[in-house]
Amino acid sequence: xxxxxxxxxxxxxxxxxxxxxxxxxxxxxxxxxxxxxxxxxxxxxxxxxxxxxxxxxxxxxxxxxxxxxxxxxxxxxxxxxxxxxxxxxxxxxxxxxxxxxxxxxxxxxxxxxxxxxxxxxxxxxxxxxxxxxxxxxxxxxxxxxxxxxxxxxxxxxxxxxxxxxxxxxxxxxxxxxxxxxxxxxxxxxxxxxxxxxxxxxxxxxxxxxxxxxxxxxxxxxxxxxxxxxxxxxxxxxxxxxxxxxxxxxxxxxxxxxxxxxxxxxxxxxxxxxxxxxxx
Numbered sequence: 001x002x003x004x005x006x007x008x009x010x011x012x013x014x015x016x017x018x019x020x021x022x023x024x025x026x027x028x029x030x031x032x033x034x035x036x037x038x039x040x041x042x043x044x045x046x047x048x049x050x051x052x053x054x055x056x057x058x059x060x061x062x063x064x065x066x067x068x069x070x071x072x073x074x075x076x077x078x079x080x081x082x083x084x085x086x087x088x089x090x091x092x093x094x095x096x097x098x099x100x101x102x103x104x105x106x107x108x109x110x111x112x113x114x115x116x117x118x119x120x121x122x123x124x125x126x127x128x129x130x131x132x133x134x135x136x137x138x139x140x141x142x143x144x145x146x147x148x149x150x151x152x153x154x155x156x157x158x159x160x161x162x163x164x165x166x167x168x169x170x171x172x173x174x175x176x177x178x179x180x181x182x183x184x185x186x187x188x189x190x191x192x193x194x195x196x197x198x199x200x201x202x203x204x205x206x207x208x209x210x211x212x213x214x215x216x217x218x219x220x221x222x223x224x225x226x227x228x229x230x231x232x233x234x235x236x237x238x239x240x241x242x243x244x245x246x247x248x249x250x251x252x253x254x255x256x257x258x259x260x261x262x263x264x265x266x267x268x269x270x271x272x273x274x275x276x277x278x279x
Contacts, residue, residue, distance in 0.1 A: 008037070008038045008053070008054050009036075009054075010036070010075060010078075010079075011036035011037065011056065011072075011075040011076060011078070011079050012036065012079070013030075013079070015032070015033060015035040015036030015056070016030050016031060016032050016033060016036070016079075017030070017031040017032075017033065017180070017248070018030050018031075019031075019177070019244075019245065021175070021177055021244055022175075022242075022244075023135055023137055023139060023175050024135075024137065024138055024139025025139070025276075026118075026139045026275050026276045026278070027135045027139045027142060027273065027274075027275060027276075028080070028272075028273070028274050028275075028276055029133050029177060029271075029272065029273045030080060030271075030272045031131070031179050031180055031248075031269065031270070031271050031272075032056055032058065032076065032269045032270045032271075032272075033056065033256040033257065033269060034046060034055050034056060034057075034255070034256060034257065034258060034267070034269070035054070035055075035056060035256075036054075036056045036075065037054060037055050037056030037057060037068070037071070037072040037075065038053065038054065038055075038068050038071050038072060039053070039054075039055035039056065039057040039064050039065075039068045039069070039072060039267060040053040040055070040065075040068070041053070041055075042263065042265050042266060042267075043055045043057035043062065043064045043068070043258075043266065043267040046254055046255045047255070049255075055267060056072050056075070056076075056267075056269070057069060057072060057258070057267025057268060058072055058073055058076065058125055058267070058268050058269065058270045059125055059127070059267055059268030062265075062266065062267055062268060063265060064267060073086070076270065076272075080121055080272060080274065081119070082119055082120060082121035082272070082274050083102050083119060083120050083121065084102075084121045084123045084272065085098035085099070085101040085102050085108075085113045085115070085120060085121065085122055085123055086101070086107065086123055086125075087101060087107065087108055087109075087110050087111070087112075087113060087123070087124070087125075087146075088107035088108060088109045088110070089110070089111050089124070089125065089146045090109050090110075090111060091111065091129075091146075091148055091150040091151055092110075092111055092150070092151065092154055092156070093111060093112075093151060093154035093155050093156040093159050094109070094110040094111060094112070094159075095110060095111075095112040095113065095114060095143070095145075095156075095159050095160050095163045096108050096110040096112070096113050096114075097113065097114060097115060098113040098114065098115035098117075098120050098121070098122045099115055099117055099120055101113055102120065111124075111145065111146040111147075111151050111156050112124075112143060112144060112145035112146065112156055112159065112160040112163070113143065113144060114141060114142065114143035114144075114160065114163040114164050114167060115141065115142060115143075115167075115274075115275070116140060116141040116142075116167040116168070116275070117275070118274075118275040118276060118277040118278070119274065119275070119276075119277055120274060120275075121272045121273065121274035122142055122143055122144035122272065122273050122274065123144060123270050123271070123272050124144045124145065124146045124179075124270065124271045125146075125268040125269070125270050126146065126179070126180070126181065126250070126268060126269060126270075126271065127250065127257075127258045127259055127260040127266055127267065127268050127269070128148075128181060128182040128187075128250050128251060128259050128260050128261050129146055129147060129148035129151070129181060129182075129227075130146075130147040130148065130152075130178060130179065130181035130227050130228065130231055131144060131145070131146065131147070131178075131179035131180070131181070131270075131271030132144070132145045132147050132157055132160070132176055132177070132178055132179070132231060132235070133176065133177040133179065133271060133273040134157075134160055134161055134164050134174055134175070134176050134177075134240070134273075135164065135174070135175055135273065136164065136165070136168040136169070136172040136173065136174055136175070137172060137173045137174075137175060137242075138168070138169075138172055139275060140167065140168040140169070140172065141164045141165075141167035141168045141275075142164065142273045142274060142275055143160045143161075143163060143164040143273070144160075144271060144272070144273050145157055145160040147227075147231055148227075149189070149193055149196075149197075149225070149227065149230070152197075152227075152230055152231060152234055153196050153197065153200060155234075157176075157231060157234045157235055157238060158234060158237060158238040161174055161176075161235070161238040161239070161240055162238070173241075173242065174238075174239065174240045174242070175240070175242040175243075175244070176235050176240045176242070176243045176244070177243075177244045177245040177273075178228055178231060178232075178243065178244070178245035178246035179245060179248070179271040180248035180249070180250050180256075180257055180269065180271075181227050181228065181248070181249070181250055182227060182249060182250055182251045182259065182261055183227075183228075183248075183249030183250075183251065183252060184212075184214070184224055184225065184226035184227070184228065184229070185224055185249070185252070186224070186249060186251040186252055186261065187224060187225045187226075187227055187251070187261075188216060188219075188222055188223070188224060188225075189213070189222070189223055189224075189225045190221055190222060190223070191221050191223075193223075193225060194213045194223050194225070197209050197212070197213075197230060198210060201233075202237070205233050205237070208229065208233055209230070209233060211229075212225060212226040212229040212230050212233075213225055213226075214226075228246035231246075232246075250262075250269075257269055
């Protein structure tokens, strides 16, 4: 298959989610959707329930044509005006400096990146896992974490928060934004996942952790898990109280998002955070 990557409209901010966030103006965040790219089905653009070419798949290991993914990544870099730190995500808790990831000869195996350098975007790719963006209120440093349930349990958010804090004043308050992820009415898990979080919960977190797992009707030993709430609990543990987002479900919105749970052969959207250069 040789997809024609010409003739598609350029990626624009209208194709992305750019929510308001009460932090320093130089902190920029952006979440991509399926729109604005050149990928063909099953990585394509969905309009009125019909899929066609024009999808913004950003994942290299999805089965999509490499030339399409490269063009999609180029479009995103052009739109944001940044150097993007792409990672080889492995569902663990390693955190890397974004500038190191950009300059590495091979993709960096990590699930979070941080930076204090303007013009470098920390990026996380997802297709149901939760992207969490973190910054200090003054806009001195930023970070992005890939928080699936394994990464959450391994402490990826606490480690990312600590890495951002190390790049700024230790007295500066940190803020977090929860991006699109599989929602609490679609994320089915078993006893193993529930028990992992219950075992690791502190006494203060125990009740809220249990409430984040709602039994699935007619399915013994299965639960609907609230990934957003589990992330909030870990962020609060890390000392972050200002938490926004958590409103978009990838699995229930095929028009805007790729979802591995909904369709295993699918693309990846991205969450980006960066610092603008001083004017």
